[in-house]
Structure formats: C-alpha cells, structure tokens
Amino acid sequence: MAEGVESGGAPARAVVVGAGHVGMISAMRLADADVFDEVVLVDVEPGLAAGIALDLTHTGALTGSGTRVRGAVSLEEAGPADYVIITAGKARRPGMSRSDLTATNARIVGDVAGRAAAVSPDVVLVVVTNPLDEMTYQAWRSSGLPAEQVLGMAGLLDAGRFRALAAADGAGAARELGAVALGSHGEEMVIPLSQAPEIAARLDAARLDELVDRTRTSGAEVLGLLKSGSAFFGPGTAAAHMVLAMVADSGTVVSATVRPNGEYGIGDVFVGLPVVLGRRGVRRIVELDLTPEELELLREAAKRIGERIAGLPA
Structure with a gap:
C-alpha cells in the first residue's frame, strides 16, 4: 500500500473534504478520538483548512490527543487515506429543500469522489453532502469503488x-x-x-x-x-x-x-x-x-x- 494508508495496524490517515461547519466538527471528533496518525482537512479556499487545522492542533495539549491535524487545498496534497468524509457542496438556505441542491452538488461530489479514489484506490467514502441519498449514489458512480466502500451517513x-x-x-x-x-x-x-x-x-x-x-x-x-x-x-x-x-x-x-x-x-x-x-x-x-x-x-x-x-x- 501507499505510504500513509493502513497496513495491518492502526489507520494512518483520515481526510475530511470541506472545511465548513460540518467538516470542522467531523475533523474535531476524529482528532479527539486519537486513533489516526493524521487527520487532514481539505478546502479549496486558501488558508481556511490550514487555519482550522492549526486551531485544532492547539487543542491537542488539552484533549490529550496525539493525532496530527493538517490543512490542504486538494486531495492530492492531502495524500493517500483510509477514509474520506465528503462534506463539500452548497448548503441549504431557508426555504430550500435538499433536492434543490441536486445538480450543483452532484458535480462537486462526483469530482471529489473520483479524485479521492484516484489518490487512494482502497479508500472508504462517507458522504454527508445533501441530497444525501442521491449524492451517495453519485459518489459511488463517479469513484468506481465497490459499493461496500461508499456509504452515506444519514x-x-x-x-x-x-x-x-x-x-x-x-x-x-x-x-x-x-x-x-x-x-x-x-x-x-x-x-x-x-x-x-x-x-x-x-x-x-x-x-x-x-x-x-x-x-x-x-x-x-x-x-x-x-x-x-x-x-x-x-x-x-x-x-x-x-x-x-x-x-x-x-x-x-x-x-x-x-x-x-x-x-x-x-x-x-x-x-x-x-x-x-x-x-x-x-x-x-x-x-x-x-x-x-x-x-x-x-x-x-x-x-x-x-x-x-x-x-x-x-
């Protein structure tokens, strides 16, 4: 396996795509659990993921977690991962249904899933982006991964x-x-x-x-x-x-x-x-x-x- 991916021991790396509120909470929970060598937040907005990662890093001395937390602007920069949580996409606004987001988020999720599988062929994808059921299917279709490696969290x-x-x-x-x-x-x-x-x-x-x-x-x-x-x-x-x-x-x-x-x-x-x-x-x-x-x-x-x-x- 590529460097950074599980090889019989503890999982080495989890990646969270999207450094908004959902991604930030996911990364925090994963880091606090202290079961990964590294948790990486990915966001295309320059500095956003790195800033949140640095803030989370500062909490390690208080929580006792030894997990490294890092920010990146792409999946390629994040590196191979055991698990990728996909939170990237447009969020709902008041008056919108989950289905209102379908076309826009399908493009985003499809691109993320395809790149995640290219970087980490054995990765497990966990989809959070809405509309959840359709986006989980889109991640599976775009990634080419076996169905058992693509899940939605709802x-x-x-x-x-x-x-x-x-x-x-x-x-x-x-x-x-x-x-x-x-x-x-x-x-x-x-x-x-x-x-x-x-x-x-x-x-x-x-x-x-x-x-x-x-x-x-x-x-x-x-x-x-x-x-x-x-x-x-x-x-x-x-x-x-x-x-x-x-x-x-x-x-x-x-x-x-x-x-x-x-x-x-x-x-x-x-x-x-x-x-x-x-x-x-x-x-x-x-x-x-x-x-x-x-x-x-x-x-x-x-x-x-x-x-x-x-x-x-x-």
Whole structure:
C-alpha cells in the first residue's frame, strides 16, 4: 500500500473534504478520538483548512490527543487515506429543500469522489453532502469503488435525532434507547417502531407519530432557527462516528445509506439500511424483522430514491 494508508495496524490517515461547519466538527471528533496518525482537512479556499487545522492542533495539549491535524487545498496534497468524509457542496438556505441542491452538488461530489479514489484506490467514502441519498449514489458512480466502500451517513444521524427527542419527552436516557432510521434522508425516512420497543412502550401512539414527523423535519427545524446556516454538530458527529465504528471493527449495527443486493427486496439504489461496518466499509446488511407496513414504507422510499437518481446529470 501507499505510504500513509493502513497496513495491518492502526489507520494512518483520515481526510475530511470541506472545511465548513460540518467538516470542522467531523475533523474535531476524529482528532479527539486519537486513533489516526493524521487527520487532514481539505478546502479549496486558501488558508481556511490550514487555519482550522492549526486551531485544532492547539487543542491537542488539552484533549490529550496525539493525532496530527493538517490543512490542504486538494486531495492530492492531502495524500493517500483510509477514509474520506465528503462534506463539500452548497448548503441549504431557508426555504430550500435538499433536492434543490441536486445538480450543483452532484458535480462537486462526483469530482471529489473520483479524485479521492484516484489518490487512494482502497479508500472508504462517507458522504454527508445533501441530497444525501442521491449524492451517495453519485459518489459511488463517479469513484468506481465497490459499493461496500461508499456509504452515506444519514441513518445514524436520524436515529440519533429520534432517540434524543424521545429522551427529551421522557422515554429514558438517549444513550440507552434503541432505534434505527431507514429509507431516505428526507420525506421518506422510516423509523420502524417495531425496532424501538422501549420508546414505543413509554410514549403513546399519537406522541410517537409526532416525534417521527419532527425527526423527519429536524434538519429544516434547525435551519429555520439558525436562519443563516444548517445543522452541523449532528451531521459532523454522525459522520465521524461512522468512521470510528469502521476503525473499531466491533460489529456494531448502525443505520447507513448503502446499496443493497436484494435485501428487503431492494436493489440498484442507495437507501438507508441497518449494516455492520468493518475496516473496509460495509461488512454486511442486517435484515430486521420489520412489520409488513414498515417493509412497504421502506420499499416505497427506495422506489422514490431510485426515481430521483435516474434524474441525476450524467
């Protein structure tokens, strides 16, 4: 393997593309975990990634992390990596839907994914850019990487939002509540309550429906409150947690946007499903015992995502 890439021991380098708020949080979480030799922030804006990297470097003495943090203006300058988190793209503004960003961000994500794979042929890509489901497909198509090495982070974030909202409503401590989020990162998000028994037992049906709806629109809720920017703590943390789960190779099941091969009766699309992550990406897709209604909602979400993917620019 090329210098700087994992060779049997601890992963050597993680790269975060896009030094905006989401990228900054992702880089911080990765650096604080102290499992990489180096974390590199990449941004085309001169000085931006280097400035944030220097600021993060200054925190190492306080956090105890020995991870080097560096800024670069290109993937080529960043060097070979085990994992690349893609946050680059135009952010939503109030009144915009995720789909409003499709054409612009497809060009950006396609270019980043292709260059990442050229620099690091064995890399695992974690896509954060919206619209998430379509951009994960675009990253896979443009990179030429095996599907198991290209993931979207949305399910972990959406499940975390649902657990946090349920905890605030009295269902228990968020860290102790189980839930998964499947389908799309948007209107077709599915939270199967059959897989969240503690929450379903502690909150009434009407309130559960309200919390699912609020989870589905949580990004827009944050956007409306901020007025000049979208959510970043949640997305940045979720992306880093996915990478750290792969590094740990612990067999933990998380929700991620992946390409199934017949699981749940779905194929040829990127959709949110429960997966076991390993060092090199998706180890396997987990087939949960969903109710017929939940399975139908998941399949409908996959169908709708497939229709949007068909409209992506070539």
